[in-house]
Amino acid sequence: MKKQKGVSYAKWGYIFVAPFIVAYLIFTFYPQMLTIYNSFFENYRDGLNQVGPNFVGFDNYVKLFTPDKNGVIDILKYTGNTLILWLLGAVPQILVALLLAIFFTSYRLNIKGQQFFKTVIYMPNLIMASAFSMLFFTLFSNVGPVNQLIQAWGWSDVPIDFFARKFTVRGLISLMNFLMWFGNTTILLMAGIMGIDQDLFEAANLDGASATQTFFKITLPLLKPILVYTIITAMIGGLQMFDVPQVLTNGAGTPNRTSMTLIMYLNNYLGKSKNYGMAGAVSVIIFIITGILSLVVYRSLNRKD
Template sequence: MKKNKKSINYGKWGYLFILPFFIIYLIFSLIPLVDTVRYSFFEYFRSGIKEIGPNFIGMANYISLLKSDMFKYGANTLILWLIGFVPQIVVALVLAAWFTDARLKIRGKQFFKVVIYLPNLIMASAFALLFFTMFSTNGPINSILMSLGWIKDPIDFMGSVVGTRSLIGFMNFLMWFGNTTIMLMAAVMGISMDIFEASDLDGCNSIQRFYYITLPLIRPILAYTLITSIIGGLQMFDVPQILTNGQGNPDRTSMTLIMFLNSHLKSKNYGMAGALSVYLFIISGILCFIVYRMTNDNDPDGSKKAAKKRAKEERRRLRR
């Protein structure tokens, strides 16, 4: 008689190892998320020492936000994100193309990678405090410009709309362009060298190779970069908060949506804060979906397009 061998099921150990993640996610993410959505339908705030609510008021918080300055702060957030992201993606693409081009034979690539990534390791709060000190009216930038004789009076960089927004955008650019460059370099290095060699044999120059080979093949990473940047832009808080002392000066032109959300949390208005959080979630989802649809290529080899063209020509021929 054959003895029945006892089978060992290793699958249960996998579930056991991932169980802590689901427990932590449930406690610290899912339950607070559900509570945030629930509180958005309630009147729940503190007036002095008196606590009001929670009283169910339906969609009143959402309607109140539509009548507030939420759209103005949303426009501020978009402008600040564009000021930082546009030069970030342009510089990152150029640096990624340069560092991965074997024909240029750039020396010290590892050193340059470390240098451009270093600002990403600095805390945003420390970065904002550094710029606040450097560009203040009594800061070193004004002192240098006055000693060179370029200006007579100190410039109030943070007293103008252009100056404040430019500083915030420049800081976001410095902090994140290194991370974007490293990701795009990894994407370009994942392209087969045979494709580049074939393009060289066909007589493609550097610009043609970049636009017709590199960009289409790194489209998934570009989509990922854009989506994560949009989410990060909507969550912009620490740099403008510290640089403007939480006021969004001048005239609240640098007040972001998360700063607006933080003001509701400071005033203990949890209902309005929850409604604004839901709005942010919906906006993030819509923008990410639009970006995904714009950057996702369902027909990389052009076969679907060619099939549609043949079908269209066949219908025309049958009509004749």
């Protein structure tokens, strides 16, 4: 005689995750599939006339990977640009953030006015990227204050054209990204460090471990999950870098398109001609690159020693 079978709670699990699944399917999965679908079509606007959609197979991809007269494959060049711009900003960003996070959480240093500093380092993130870029553009323009100082101090007789040199443009973009994001990373890493059991630090201290030893043997290994998360999210954000270089170089990625990022390239196709075919193909490539790189970073950092 079976009277009662015990209450099944499994269905509640499904019910609770349902909103996410539904939202994911509608707002992420469906557009993603649509993008892939679109990338196989010729579909753009010529003035006011709609051309297509006509199925063209892999033509858009072939076009993307066709080298130009100088043998340069554009999309690879822009992938390289994006990665360089990201690394130039992200490496110092994570190192500085790690250092600051350790300072702020150290009970030995016990820094005064922590709240103030945390607010200050987070501040640049609150400024709109485009406004920040405009500010830098004005600061470093040929008749801007930086050049006026350089000339007043006698470092150079003619103004330095910061936007005509590869190193200065890339440097400025990286500097801005660094300034905007190191505060955010610091806060994340601090949360990670504060999540580590304080007993471990005390024990290490009692055993006479130096600060360096404590960092490499305790903080870093236990911080790894948060660090991996930080690096991967920073990388995805970096691959989607757009606003800062777009505004700073007025969409041109000067000089010689060496600061043109993947998303700026995508925007070139979408902006004027609503070229969903080519833009779709570029998006798919970005998706694949992001996937591969995330996997590489995840694997290499999470390797069991």
